[in-house]
Structures are given as C-alpha cells and as structure tokens.
Amino acid sequence: MATTITMPQLGETVTEGTVSQWLKKVGDTVEKYEPFLEVSTDKVNAEVPAPVTGVIKEVLVKEGDTVPIGTAIAVIEEVGAAKSEPSAPSQPAQSSQPTAAAEDRFSPGVQVASANGNGHARSENVVPSSYGASGGLAQPMDAAGMEEALRKASPAVRKLAREHHIDIRSIRGSGANGRVTADDVLTAASMGPAAAVGQAIATGTNFGATPPPSFAPSRPSTPGTPPPSGTSTYGEPIPGTTIPLTQARRIIAERMVESKHTAPHAWSMVSIDVTNVWKWRAREKDRFERETGYKLTLLPFFMRAVVESLSVFPLMNAKFTPDGIYVNKDVNVGIAIGLATNLVVPVVKNADQLSIKGLAIAAGELIDKARRGKLGADDLAGGTFTVNNNGANGSWASAPIINAGQAGIVTMETVEKKLLVQDDDSFAPRYVMNSCLSLDHRVVDGYVASGFLADLKKRLEKMGPAGAL
Amino acid sequence: MAVTAGSKVLNNVEAVRETLYEAMKNDDRTVILGEDVGARGNVFLITKDFINEFGPERVIDTPIAEASIVGIAIGMAMEGLRPIAEIQFADFIYPAFNQIVGEAAKTRYRSNGEYTCPLVIRTPYGGGVRGALSHSVSIEALFYHVPGLKIVAPAFPADVKGLLNAAIDDPDPVLFLEHKKTYRLIKGEVPEGHYTIPLGKANVLKEGKQLTVVSYGLYVHWALEAAKKLEDEGMSVEVIDLRSIRPMDKTAILNSVEKTRKLLIIHEDNKFGGIGAEISAMVAEEALFSLDGPIRRLCAPDVPAMGYAEPLEHEYMSSPEKMADAMRELVRF
Structure with a gap:
C-alpha cells in the first residue's frame, strides 16, 4: 500500500514549507519515525519523520522548492504490501464528493436542479412559481394556505405588500416551504394588480370577517387591453369600463338600500364648543400613547358623551320591529371605519360601562384590527347605535345613513377654530365641531332627537379641560 | 500578485x-x-x-x-x-x-x-x-x-x-x-509609507443582492470564499468586513440589510452575548421592516474552550463549507 506524505505544519501560523534537503532518495528504505527529509519554514528548520516503514517510491518536490502545507511531497510504499495499487492519490474523487452531496442536499423539491451542475438554479428559485410565462396565476392556494402565508409574512413582506397594495394571501411564495418572500411581493407588484385579486374573491372572502384586499394598481393597465374578467380593482377607475362588484361592495350596497328604503331618515345638526375637550386631549395625548400604544383622538370623549346621553334617552338606543319598539338593554356603540375599498362598523360592547380611557383602548383595538383585516364576526355584531367620525377630511356637515336595525347614527364633523361671542358679549377663539344626527323616524320623533343632541352638546361642552380620563 | x-x-x-x-x-x-x-x-x-x-x-x-x-x-x-x-x-x-x-x-x-x-x-x-x-x-x-x-x-x-x-x-x-x-x-x-484607515469604518468586500454577511478577522476570508462559491450557484451574497468592532459601522450594516433584507453574522467567538448579538439587536431595532428572514448567527458553540483534538477544533471552528450552508439556507428562506 502506498502512503502519500504531505508537507507538515511546523508551527501554529506556518502555511508553507521549503524542502531543504531529502535525507533519503527514491528506492531507499525508511523505518517508521526515521527522519527522511528536512523542511525549513520562516520559523524553524525540522527533520520530518516517516509515518510508516517502507520504501521511498516517489519524491514529488525538489530540494529548495516551497509548497503550501498539505501538498503531497512523497510516496512511501509500505513494506509487506509491495503489490502496487495505482499510486495516484485518490484525492480528486474524494474532493468532488462533498460538493455533489452538498448540491443534492440543497436542492429542495420545488427547485429544478440543473443537470449540468452549473446552476441556473437561481431563476427557478426566484421567479414565483405562480407566475407563468403568460403572467397569470397558477394553482390557487387553499384558504388555510393563504392564512399561513399571511401569518408567516416577514416584516419586509408586510411592509412591501402594504406599500404596493397587494394581499399577501394572493401570492404564491417561492421561499422555503412556500413562504412569500419580499421578492415575490415585488414581482407581483410589477405584474400589476389584476393577477392577484381574483384569487381572494374566488375563495369567497367574507365582508367584515376578512375584508377583501385592497388593490390600488401601481400602474394603469396598458391601453387597449381589456380588464381581465372575473377580477376587480379599486383605486384608479378606468373610464369606459365596468368594475365588477366585490362581495363587500355588494353587501354594502344592499344594506344601504335596505336602510334608506325602510327607515325614514330625519336629520338634525348641532354646533358644539369642544375647546375644553380639545385642550384636555392635547394635555393627555402624548402620555396616553406612551402608556397604551394607542393614539388619543377626540373619538372616545365623544363616545363617552354619547353613551351618557343614550342613558338619558333610551329610545335612541332602540330599534323598530313589527311588534313594537324594542329598547336595547345593552349600549353597544358601532364605530364606522372607512377603509380604502369598503366600510366596516366594529362595535364597542357595553360602551356605557367604559371610561374615556377604556373607550379609547377598545376603539383603538378595533380600528387597528380593521386596518389589518383582522376583524372577526364578533367584533361586528350587536351594535345598537353608531358613531361616525368623518370630520377628519374637513367635512362640516353630513347626512349619514342609519345602520339597519338601529335608531340613529351621529357624526363628528371637522373641528374648526372660530371666533365666538361669549355669554358676557366678549369674543373668544374657540374650537367648534358640528355633530349631525340621522334618526329612524319610525322609532323617535324630532322632540326626542333634538333633546338627545342638546344633551350631547351640553355634556361635551362640560368635559375638561382636565381630569382623569 | x-x-x-x-x-x-x-x-x-x-x-x-x-x-x-x-x-x-x-x-x-x-x-x-x-x-x-x-x-x-x-x-x-x-x-x-x-x-x-x-x-x-x-x-x-x-x-x-x-x-x-x-x-x-x-x-x-x-x-x-x-x-x-x-x-x-x-x-x-x-x-x-x-x-x-x-x-x-x-x-x-x-x-x-x-x-x-x-x-x-x-x-x-x-x-x-x-x-x-x-x-x-x-x-x-x-x-x-x-x-x-x-x-x-x-x-x-x-x-x-x-x-x-x-x-x-x-x-x-x-x-x-x-x-x-x-x-x-x-x-x-x-x-508604502504612513497612511491610516479610520477606526469604525467597515469595508464592503463583495457586493450582493440576496444576503448580507457580516464578519471580521479570519472568517472574513472564509466568508468571501463561501460567497464566491455561491456566486457560481447563482446566489448573490454581500460580504462586509467589519474591521472595527467598536466603534461599529452601523451605517454600512444597515445600508446593506436594507438592500438585501437578510442578515447572517459570522464570528469565531461564542454565540451567546457575542458581537453578533449586538448587531442583531441593532438591526432589529433600526431596520425591522427591511427584514425578509430571521437574522442568523454562525458562531462558536457555547463550550468553555476550543479543544486540542482535531475533530473538536473542527467542530468549534466554522469553515467555508459551513458558511456556504448557512448562506444558502438564508438566501432560500
């Protein structure tokens, strides 16, 4: 058997050695541990002992040559095994093996490993398999798979999906175990919104429980290309085309028609001086957000006043039934939240039992869930009265449609700074907000409604400018 | 050369x-x-x-x-x-x-x-x-x-x-x-002659798109070797040589992670409480929404010292192969 001798490492930091002298030549016999060559490095000179007993068969490095540690320098034919095997070291075969094994190990099933070994694996790997050459969606995912994709989405994927208005659940992932990667989102975005939408619709996404995705196209469709059928987009409407109805849109439409046709709406408005509440909120809002993580808006103050007024005017917390007016036991206040493509009205249960702080947190949670599409059926059921904070964009008055099955809906309009004449005839800059009420005239008349509004106004004007929330 | x-x-x-x-x-x-x-x-x-x-x-x-x-x-x-x-x-x-x-x-x-x-x-x-x-x-x-x-x-x-x-x-x-x-x-x-390199400045040794690898010392060389191997396999890995551990070049790391969205930190020192822990925390604090995968650390195991026996030393030390494995896994994540 032939043993290949390699350049030894003589010293911790030595990486190469010079053969200074061969002490044996080809054909000489060496005993195990007998020095058979001298090696010099920049640190030491040393004699190198033979690791086996045998005959020097080959000398591979000349005297004076410097080679890296581990380089083959000689071959010794062991005594008693004179029948020579091929003396070529079996190294090439060995070294290629781990590489092949590694290739194998890292070729997951989804990836087409290229046979030539020179890896065009990347293209297979990066292009999401759901997008064929034609740019259409491949196999739809089942609902569980879609939810899994959403659950596993990384922060980058969530952010990109939000920015590009893409529903993560509609993308087929190219990452490990089908994970949706950031690149997948960008690829989907670059393909336009149409491809992605149909899927969410096709799986029967429910209005409310899981709001359908919002898709603002990142670019308009190519002129001349008809919008794909069975899909729907919001955002940039294309003149001359019909936008198919989403499930959510259809339900909103039906409910609005039902309410407006069955409940005769009457309307009233008051102007409320909210200066003290405004100052109170300004004083508390930073600390509140720091402590709870939720923004402190005017909404919980308003809701507090509403539930107090409802307790004085229980007929406003009632509903019309063929058998009579049912006066609700509980005070469950719905909050109308406009999302990009639909409207949801989650409900704060037993709102009359919550402080301003409690209302702020409860409303904050619901708003947060609504924006993340996480509202459950429970969150949306049981409302007895509705508050609509639609002043954020500057609306000064509005005539809201009542949520079917309730007696009224009240709005918060924009807060404006105005010069008001005070009781003592002085002028003062004050913050003023209009509040509008739509009422179901079958349940209550103007007398009750204006009493409710006047009470609400009085309560809000008495709130603040300090106190415990 | x-x-x-x-x-x-x-x-x-x-x-x-x-x-x-x-x-x-x-x-x-x-x-x-x-x-x-x-x-x-x-x-x-x-x-x-x-x-x-x-x-x-x-x-x-x-x-x-x-x-x-x-x-x-x-x-x-x-x-x-x-x-x-x-x-x-x-x-x-x-x-x-x-x-x-x-x-x-x-x-x-x-x-x-x-x-x-x-x-x-x-x-x-x-x-x-x-x-x-x-x-x-x-x-x-x-x-x-x-x-x-x-x-x-x-x-x-x-x-x-x-x-x-x-x-x-x-x-x-x-x-x-x-x-x-x-x-x-x-x-x-x-x-030749006197020159300085500012303390606290990292060096992007190799640019890449799919993964940022941060290392220093010996492992920089191995990481570079592994990254070049992955290049042949069609994967694009960026390698940053920290050079200075403190002050640390946060900007270089954050800029890179914002581009590649994935981070692997490789060092020879033990994992628990190591330099990688600080880099991970810093990136999680400052670039959360850039991350498209877990921050990974490839470090020495938590044993008291490197053994003398060769298998123990190999187990303790990383290698270009181990690094390439970790890189592949993250690129494909």
Missing part, C-alpha cells in the same frame, strides 16, 4: 512588523513592551532585532505579568509616550482586565478630559491553529461592552497597517486584535 508601484506584498505578520517599525522610526515617543518582545523578538518574530536598533529602553522585555504590562503602559500613555503594549496571546489578557477596563478605558472620563490614554494593546487571538485551550481564544465580546475602549480586528495586510497606524495615532486606548491563523496565511499588497 501584481504589485502596484509604491506598494509591496506582505503577509499580516510582516504588515504588523513594518507598521511597528515605522512607528518606532518616526516617533521617539513610541515604546513597545511585552513578554519576549525584546531579545526574543516576539514569538512570531514581529519585533525581531528591534531591540538592537531602538535599545532596551524603547523595546522592553517585561516579566510574565499582564496587569503590569498594561498598567505601566497606561502610565506611559498618560504622561505623553505612545506605548504599544503586547499581550503575547489573547488567552493571557485576563490579568490585565482591570487595567484595561477599569483604568485605560475610563481615564479620559475620570480626569474630565485632562488626561487621555493613547495606548495600543496588540494581541494575537483566534483558533484553527491547533492552539488548544490557551492559544485559541477570542476575547472581543469580553471587551466590547466597555465604552471608552476601541476594538479593531483587521483581516487583510493593508488594513492591518492602516488600522494599526490609526490606533497608534488615536488619543484613546485601542485593543488591536490580530488573528494568528491569518498571520502568514494572508498576503496582500500594502502601500
């Missing part, structure tokens, strides 16, 4: 030697002290013959007493000299811990800026050389918690010279870590 005019090819040992020699030559305030730095010329022959040229007052053989080596050097530094103290192996630095952490790092603060401590502590560290328990250790994580102390760990000869010059010029203490295995393994072009 083609050599540019005005530069020559050196290995890391030679780069240290040349830099120290020029510092001794150019500034009379420079003093070298440590075990065997004089007559023996350092165990790696870095200061060979220095004592003959500069004399035993500037090239001082000390007793085997690390606390004294650093303590004396601190006094020299505070009183106007430019001492370069050597701890023969990083494994022996522990007796000097109090002097480094309790004294040197706090001198400027304690004296309200009246005194500074322009001290360089050089020490060879790291394993992969069959150094066993007392010649293999990585010490950076023990010291990087300490404000007032800079830590440098270059990987290339040109960086060794530029950063060692910067460390010598710096008015505050710098711990200068030299990876033993790179000493004669790594060669590269080194410009």
Whole structure:
C-alpha cells in the first residue's frame, strides 16, 4: 500500500514549507519515525519523520522548492504490501464528493436542479412559481394556505405588500416551504394588480370577517387591453369600463338600500364648543400613547358623551320591529371605519360601562384590527347605535345613513377654530365641531332627537379641560 | 500578485512588523513592551532585532505579568509616550482586565478630559491553529461592552497597517486584535509609507443582492470564499468586513440589510452575548421592516474552550463549507 506524505505544519501560523534537503532518495528504505527529509519554514528548520516503514517510491518536490502545507511531497510504499495499487492519490474523487452531496442536499423539491451542475438554479428559485410565462396565476392556494402565508409574512413582506397594495394571501411564495418572500411581493407588484385579486374573491372572502384586499394598481393597465374578467380593482377607475362588484361592495350596497328604503331618515345638526375637550386631549395625548400604544383622538370623549346621553334617552338606543319598539338593554356603540375599498362598523360592547380611557383602548383595538383585516364576526355584531367620525377630511356637515336595525347614527364633523361671542358679549377663539344626527323616524320623533343632541352638546361642552380620563 | 508601484506584498505578520517599525522610526515617543518582545523578538518574530536598533529602553522585555504590562503602559500613555503594549496571546489578557477596563478605558472620563490614554494593546487571538485551550481564544465580546475602549480586528495586510497606524495615532486606548491563523496565511499588497484607515469604518468586500454577511478577522476570508462559491450557484451574497468592532459601522450594516433584507453574522467567538448579538439587536431595532428572514448567527458553540483534538477544533471552528450552508439556507428562506 502506498502512503502519500504531505508537507507538515511546523508551527501554529506556518502555511508553507521549503524542502531543504531529502535525507533519503527514491528506492531507499525508511523505518517508521526515521527522519527522511528536512523542511525549513520562516520559523524553524525540522527533520520530518516517516509515518510508516517502507520504501521511498516517489519524491514529488525538489530540494529548495516551497509548497503550501498539505501538498503531497512523497510516496512511501509500505513494506509487506509491495503489490502496487495505482499510486495516484485518490484525492480528486474524494474532493468532488462533498460538493455533489452538498448540491443534492440543497436542492429542495420545488427547485429544478440543473443537470449540468452549473446552476441556473437561481431563476427557478426566484421567479414565483405562480407566475407563468403568460403572467397569470397558477394553482390557487387553499384558504388555510393563504392564512399561513399571511401569518408567516416577514416584516419586509408586510411592509412591501402594504406599500404596493397587494394581499399577501394572493401570492404564491417561492421561499422555503412556500413562504412569500419580499421578492415575490415585488414581482407581483410589477405584474400589476389584476393577477392577484381574483384569487381572494374566488375563495369567497367574507365582508367584515376578512375584508377583501385592497388593490390600488401601481400602474394603469396598458391601453387597449381589456380588464381581465372575473377580477376587480379599486383605486384608479378606468373610464369606459365596468368594475365588477366585490362581495363587500355588494353587501354594502344592499344594506344601504335596505336602510334608506325602510327607515325614514330625519336629520338634525348641532354646533358644539369642544375647546375644553380639545385642550384636555392635547394635555393627555402624548402620555396616553406612551402608556397604551394607542393614539388619543377626540373619538372616545365623544363616545363617552354619547353613551351618557343614550342613558338619558333610551329610545335612541332602540330599534323598530313589527311588534313594537324594542329598547336595547345593552349600549353597544358601532364605530364606522372607512377603509380604502369598503366600510366596516366594529362595535364597542357595553360602551356605557367604559371610561374615556377604556373607550379609547377598545376603539383603538378595533380600528387597528380593521386596518389589518383582522376583524372577526364578533367584533361586528350587536351594535345598537353608531358613531361616525368623518370630520377628519374637513367635512362640516353630513347626512349619514342609519345602520339597519338601529335608531340613529351621529357624526363628528371637522373641528374648526372660530371666533365666538361669549355669554358676557366678549369674543373668544374657540374650537367648534358640528355633530349631525340621522334618526329612524319610525322609532323617535324630532322632540326626542333634538333633546338627545342638546344633551350631547351640553355634556361635551362640560368635559375638561382636565381630569382623569 | 501584481504589485502596484509604491506598494509591496506582505503577509499580516510582516504588515504588523513594518507598521511597528515605522512607528518606532518616526516617533521617539513610541515604546513597545511585552513578554519576549525584546531579545526574543516576539514569538512570531514581529519585533525581531528591534531591540538592537531602538535599545532596551524603547523595546522592553517585561516579566510574565499582564496587569503590569498594561498598567505601566497606561502610565506611559498618560504622561505623553505612545506605548504599544503586547499581550503575547489573547488567552493571557485576563490579568490585565482591570487595567484595561477599569483604568485605560475610563481615564479620559475620570480626569474630565485632562488626561487621555493613547495606548495600543496588540494581541494575537483566534483558533484553527491547533492552539488548544490557551492559544485559541477570542476575547472581543469580553471587551466590547466597555465604552471608552476601541476594538479593531483587521483581516487583510493593508488594513492591518492602516488600522494599526490609526490606533497608534488615536488619543484613546485601542485593543488591536490580530488573528494568528491569518498571520502568514494572508498576503496582500500594502502601500508604502504612513497612511491610516479610520477606526469604525467597515469595508464592503463583495457586493450582493440576496444576503448580507457580516464578519471580521479570519472568517472574513472564509466568508468571501463561501460567497464566491455561491456566486457560481447563482446566489448573490454581500460580504462586509467589519474591521472595527467598536466603534461599529452601523451605517454600512444597515445600508446593506436594507438592500438585501437578510442578515447572517459570522464570528469565531461564542454565540451567546457575542458581537453578533449586538448587531442583531441593532438591526432589529433600526431596520425591522427591511427584514425578509430571521437574522442568523454562525458562531462558536457555547463550550468553555476550543479543544486540542482535531475533530473538536473542527467542530468549534466554522469553515467555508459551513458558511456556504448557512448562506444558502438564508438566501432560500
């Protein structure tokens, strides 16, 4: 058997050695541990002992040559095994093996490993398999798979999906175990919104429980290309085309028609001086957000006043039934939240039992869930009265449609700074907000409604400018 | 290797030697002290013959007493000299811990800026050389918690010279870590003459799109090797050589992670509480919404030391293969 001798490492930091002298030549016999060559490095000179007993068969490095540690320098034919095997070291075969094994190990099933070994694996790997050459969606995912994709989405994927208005659940992932990667989102975005939408619709996404995705196209469709059928987009409407109805849109439409046709709406408005509440909120809002993580808006103050007024005017917390007016036991206040493509009205249960702080947190949670599409059926059921904070964009008055099955809906309009004449005839800059009420005239008349509004106004004007929330 | 005019090819040992020699030559305030730095010329022959040229007052053989080596050097530094103290192996630095952490790092603060401590502590560290328990250790994580102390760990000869010059010029203490295995393994072009590389600046060695790899010292070379291998497989990996551990180049790391969205930190020091932990926390704090995968760390296992037996050493150390595996897994995540 032939043993290949390699350049030894003589010293911790030595990486190469010079053969200074061969002490044996080809054909000489060496005993195990007998020095058979001298090696010099920049640190030491040393004699190198033979690791086996045998005959020097080959000398591979000349005297004076410097080679890296581990380089083959000689071959010794062991005594008693004179029948020579091929003396070529079996190294090439060995070294290629781990590489092949590694290739194998890292070729997951989804990836087409290229046979030539020179890896065009990347293209297979990066292009999401759901997008064929034609740019259409491949196999739809089942609902569980879609939810899994959403659950596993990384922060980058969530952010990109939000920015590009893409529903993560509609993308087929190219990452490990089908994970949706950031690149997948960008690829989907670059393909336009149409491809992605149909899927969410096709799986029967429910209005409310899981709001359908919002898709603002990142670019308009190519002129001349008809919008794909069975899909729907919001955002940039294309003149001359019909936008198919989403499930959510259809339900909103039906409910609005039902309410407006069955409940005769009457309307009233008051102007409320909210200066003290405004100052109170300004004083508390930073600390509140720091402590709870939720923004402190005017909404919980308003809701507090509403539930107090409802307790004085229980007929406003009632509903019309063929058998009579049912006066609700509980005070469950719905909050109308406009999302990009639909409207949801989650409900704060037993709102009359919550402080301003409690209302702020409860409303904050619901708003947060609504924006993340996480509202459950429970969150949306049981409302007895509705508050609509639609002043954020500057609306000064509005005539809201009542949520079917309730007696009224009240709005918060924009807060404006105005010069008001005070009781003592002085002028003062004050913050003023209009509040509008739509009422179901079958349940209550103007007398009750204006009493409710006047009470609400009085309560809000008495709130603040300090106190415990 | 083609050599540019005005530069020559050196290995890391030679780069240290040349830099120290020029510092001794150019500034009379420079003093070298440590075990065997004089007559023996350092165990790696870095200061060979220095004592003959500069004399035993500037090239001082000390007793085997690390606390004294650093303590004396601190006094020299505070009183106007430019001492370069050597701890023969990083494994022996522990007796000097109090002097480094309790004294040197706090001198400027304690004296309200009246005194500074322009001290360089050089020490060879790291394993992969069959150094066993007392010649293999990585010490950076023990010291990087300490404000007032800079830590440098270059990987290339040109960086060794530029950063060692910067460390010598710096008015505050710098711990200068030299990876033993790179000493004669790594060669590269080194410009002639005096130049500095700013402390706290990382170097993007290879640009890539799918993964950021941050490392330092010996592992930078292996990471680069692994990244190049992955390039052949169609994966694009960016490799950042930290060079300075503290101050840390947060900008370079964040910029890269914002581009690649994935991060792998590789170091030879233990994982728990290591440099990678700090980088992970920093990226999680400042770039959460760039992350498209878990931040991963490839580090030494939490065992007390590197074993002498070859299989134990291999188990403890990373390798280009282990690095390539970790990189592939993250790229494909």
